[in-house]
Amino acid sequence: MKTIGVLTSGGDAPGMNAAIRAVVRAGCENGFRVMGIRRGYNGLMYGDMYEMNLRSVSNIINRGGTILYSARSPEFKTEEGMQKAIDVCKEMDMQGVVVIGGDGSFRGARDLSLRGVPCVGVPGTIDNDIACSDYTIGYDTAMNTVMEMVDRLRDTSESHDRCSVVEVMGRRAGYIALNSGIACGATTILIPEVEFDFEKDVVERMRRTQKTGKRHFIIIVAEGIGGVDEMAKRIQEETGVESRATVLGHVQRGGSPTVRDRVAGSKMGYKAVELLKAGIGNRVVAMQKDALVDYDIFEALNMKKSIDLDLYKLAHEISI
Numbered sequence: 001m002k003t004i005g006v007l008t009s010g011g012d013a014p015g016m017n018a019a020i021r022a023v024v025r026a027g028c029e030n031g032f033r034v035m036g037i038r039r040g041y042n043g044l045m046y047g048d049m050y051e052m053n054l055r056s057v058s059n060i061i062n063r064g065g066t067i068l069y070s071a072r073s074p075e076f077k078t079e080e081g082m083q084k085a086i087d088v089c090k091e092m093d094m095q096g097v098v099v100i101g102g103d104g105s106f107r108g109a110r111d112l113s114l115r116g117v118p119c120v121g122v123p124g125t126i127d128n129d130i131a132c133s134d135y136t137i138g139y140d141t142a143m144n145t146v147m148e149m150v151d152r153l154r155d156t157s158e159s160h161d162r163c164s165v166v167e168v169m170g171r172r173a174g175y176i177a178l179n180s181g182i183a184c185g186a187t188t189i190l191i192p193e194v195e196f197d198f199e200k201d202v203v204e205r206m207r208r209t210q211k212t213g214k215r216h217f218i219i220i221v222a223e224g225i226g227g228v229d230e231m232a233k234r235i236q237e238e239t240g241v242e243s244r245a246t247v248l249g250h251v252q253r254g255g256s257p258t259v260r261d262r263v264a265g266s267k268m269g270y271k272a273v274e275l276l277k278a279g280i281g282n283r284v285v286a287m288q289k290d291a292l293v294d295y296d297i298f299e300a301l302n303m304k305k306s307i308d309l310d311l312y313k314l315a316h317e318i319s320i
Helices: 016-029 040-046 081-089 104-116 139-160 175-184 198-211 228-239 248-253 259-277 297-302 310-318
Strands: 005-010 031-036 048-053 093-099 120-123 163-169 186-188 215-222 243-247 283-288 291-296
Touching: 016 031, 016 093, 031 040, 040 081, 040 310, 081 093, 081 175, 081 291, 093 104, 093 163, 093 243, 093 259, 104 120, 104 297, 120 259, 120 297, 139 175, 139 215, 139 248, 139 259, 163 175, 163 228, 175 186, 175 215, 175 310, 186 198, 186 310, 198 215, 198 297, 215 228, 215 283, 228 243, 259 291, 283 297, 291 297
Parallel strands: 005 031, 005 093, 093 120, 120 283, 163 215, 163 243, 186 215
Antiparallel strands: 031 048, 283 291
């Protein structure tokens, strides 16, 4: 019986458990021995893994986080750490590894592939910043969490005629900020991909809407910009509107995954096993226009992703 492994690495994302479940069940049904590797590449280096079966993944599809846990692993980036992982793969007779995570995780998969361990990457990150894929596992759930939290903030902002300046996650990408900002009816959305003038794009927009009778405001700021405390202070000084800063933080990573993330995770995990079954490694599973595709892992890491500027324009034209 051939053996494959599955691990989750980097930041956790809702829907990772759905992907794990699909890998394990598809693997078992296709005659593989499936090893669940705990705590990402750390577990691969030190053999922290266990054999999984059909019942190992019962009742996890609805759970956030990852049952295999995750960890950052600076040691794995060294030649010594890489060799430890390769030695474990040889010892376990592991013919392939499914790596669920983001760009950093895929770089590790690329390095293993270069050294003879076939890997298939599955994009799991709330940031939706994997260039080769239109969609990443966890993104939809994170946006819905932001929407729910901002809707709650709006209730108190409206009660007190306040401005809420809200920082959302996304690292250097503005996808969460842009889409959740539209969904929340934010007055202004600030993202790293688009230059902005604070006076024009925040203060003057608020003053303009005040003239039409608006008394409370939501400003969505992407994590890659930051500085929400200073922004709130400046808004209050320049407009006279009481302003509060809120950093939503890691609440955006948690919670039961949405339908879209459960289905996407299941499809991508299943596709990864199909590739390994066909003897194909060194790939990244991706979603393009709602269809599953796969790319050479080197090609995938060199691709660039751009924000939808038409959507950004729409957001600001309908939020006055």
